Every structure is written in C-alpha cells, then in structure tokens.
Amino acid sequence: MDEKILKIRKHLKKKLDPYRYEHTLGVALTCQALAMRYGFDLEKAELAGLLHDCAKRFDGRVMLEKCERHGIVVSEGERRDPSLLHAKLGAWYAKEKYGVTDVEILSAIACHTTGKPGMTLLDKILYVADYIEPRRNKADNLTEMRRLAFLDLDLACLKIMEHILSYLESRDCSIDAMTVAACVDMRRIVKEGADCRLEAKKEEMTDESTGKRNGKNCRRRSGGEKRRGYKGY
Ligand code: DGI
Ligand code: FE
Numbered sequence: 001m002d003e004k005i006l007k008i009r010k011h012l013k014k015k016l017d018p019y020r021y022e023h024t025l026g027v028a029l030t031c032q033a034l035a036m037r038y039g040f041d042l043e044k045a046e047l048a049g050l051l052h053d054c055a056k057r058f059d060g061r062v063m064l065e066k067c068e069r070h071g072i073v074v075s076e077g078e079r080r081d082p083s084l085l086h087a088k089l090g091a092w093y094a095k096e097k098y099g100v101t102d103v104e105i106l107s108a109i110a111c112h113t114t115g116k117p118g119m120t121l122l123d124k125i126l127y128v129a130d131y132i133e134p135r136r137n138k139a140d141n142l143t144e145m146r147r148l149a150f151l152d153l154d155l156a157c158l159k160i161m162e163h164i165l166s167y168l169e170s171r172d173c174s175i176d177a178m179t180v181a182a183c184v185d186m187r188r189i190v191k192e193g194a195d196c197r198l199e200a201k202k203e204e205m206t207d208e209s210t211g212k213r214n215g216k217n218c219r220r221r222s223g224g225e226k227r228r229g230y231k232g233y
C-alpha cells in the first residue's frame with residue numbers, strides 16, 4: 001500500500017475517536033468501490049474518503065474560530081450551525097496539513113456535507129459514500145440507497161439530498177442555502193437525464209416503425225434471413 005495513505009491512516013487513528021475512524025475507513029473503501037463502478041481514479045477517491053472528516057474532532061466554536069483565523073468564508077447557515085464547517089475546514093487541513101494539492105479532492109471534501117450546484121464525479125462519489133458506507137445504520141432508506149448508488153449515481157445523490165432535507169425540516173434544523181441549492185441543481189440534472197433518455201427511446205421507436213436506423217433507411221432483417229459475415233461470405 002502507498003506509504004502516504006498509511007501515514008494518513010496512522011495520523012487519523014490518533015486524532016479521531018474510534019467510531020469516526022471506522023466511519024472514515026468505510027467511506028474510503030466505498031469511495032473506491034464507486035470509483036471502480038463509475039471509472040474514476042481509485043487513489044484520489046480513497047484519499048478524499050480518508051480525509052473527508054479529518055476536522056470533525058473540533059467542536060463548532062473552535063471550528064468557527066479556526067475558519068476566521070484562516071480566512072475561510074463562513075456562510076450564514078454555517079454560522080447558525082458551525083458543525084457544518086468540518087467540511088470546509090477539513091479541505092483546509094487536507095491541503096495545509098496533509099499536503100493534498102489536488103483540487104478535485106479538496107472540492108469533494110469541502111462540499112461533502114451540503115453538496116453544491118455543479119458537483120463533479122468525485123464530489124458525488126464522496127457525498128454518496130459518506131451516506132451509504134457499511135457502518136452507517138441510522139437512515140431508513142440505506143438498503144435502497146446502497147443499491148441505487150451503483151445503478152444511478154445522480155439519482156442516488158438526489159434521493160439522499162431530499163431525504164436529508166426532509167429530515168432537517170421535520171426537526172426544525174437551520175438549513176444552509178448551499179444544501180438547498182445543491183438539491184435544486186441535482187433535481188435539474190436528473191430530470192434532464194430522464195428527458196434525454198425518453199427522447200432517445202421515442203426516436204428508437206419511431207425508427208423501428210419506419211424501418212429507419214441512424215437517420216438512414218435500412219431494411220430490417222427478418223428472423224430467417226442469413227447474416228452476411230465478414231467479406232460477404
Ligand atoms: O460528518 P458525517 O456525520 O459523516 O456526515 P455529514 O458530513 O454529511 O454531516 C452530518 C450532518 O449534516 C448530516 O446528518 C446532515 C447534516 N446537514 C446537511 N446539510 C445541512 C445539515 N445540517 C444542518 N443543520 N443544515 C444543513 O444545511
Ligand atoms: Fe462529514
């Protein structure tokens with residue numbers, strides 16, 4: 001295993017409480033699994049997972065102070081609930097203390113709690129992995145999300161965002177504007193994807209009924225007709 005990963009693991013084991021450390025390993029592994037499924041760099045996915053909660057060891061007041069000291073912009077929602085800041089502060093630690101310079105990894109860590117509009121593949125991988133990792137056991141839609149995550153990442157992202165928002169609303173929690181904006185954007189992306197698939201299906205059905213393929217007329221083979229092989233034999 002990569003020396004850098006081992007060093008980070010060792011450090012996190014010392015700094016995080018045992019539950020958070022186990023969660024961290026679960027998220028890193030799930031990030032790798034999703035990266036395999038969706039064709040993303042495995043090492044980057046693992047690093048994002050390992051470091052995503054590295055700032056979780058501080059309480060809200062301390063995080064607020066640290067963010068102000070390091071010039072990290074704090075939103076109104078984060079000021080109301082500073083626990084959200086572990087994402088942005090985590091990205092700062094990943095860069096300044098763990099030497100991560102990759103902007104994709106830093107972005108994924110910074111938005112892993114609220115999401116954001118225009119999420120990249122790694123942003124979505126980490127966001128979903130954080131929710132479905134094997135040691136999570138509280139949310140009532142985990143079984144469904146674990147399955148969906150490997151079938152349709154955008155839809156899994158949207159369903160998780162909607163579930164979290166309705167949970168926060170039901171508990172009268174303060175909601176950060178970014179959490180809402182991320183969900184609105186993901187709903188648009190999922191709808192566009194569905195519209196696109198419907199259009200393609202309609203075209204396919206029209207082509208089948210008129211015997212057209214790829215914009216060209218083509219005579220459909222009947223079952224008994226022999227296929228001509230390579231070189232026409
Ligand atoms: O750090 P973790 O516990 O692994 O998970 P997380 O980073 O997703 O953050 C934990 C919680 O943050 C999660 O239960 C959902 C919540 N959250 C997400 N957006 C908002 C929010 N909480 C508040 N108060 N406001 C939000 O906008
Ligand atoms: Fe987190």
Ligand code: FE
Nearest residue numbers: 027052053130
């Ligand atoms: Fe987490």
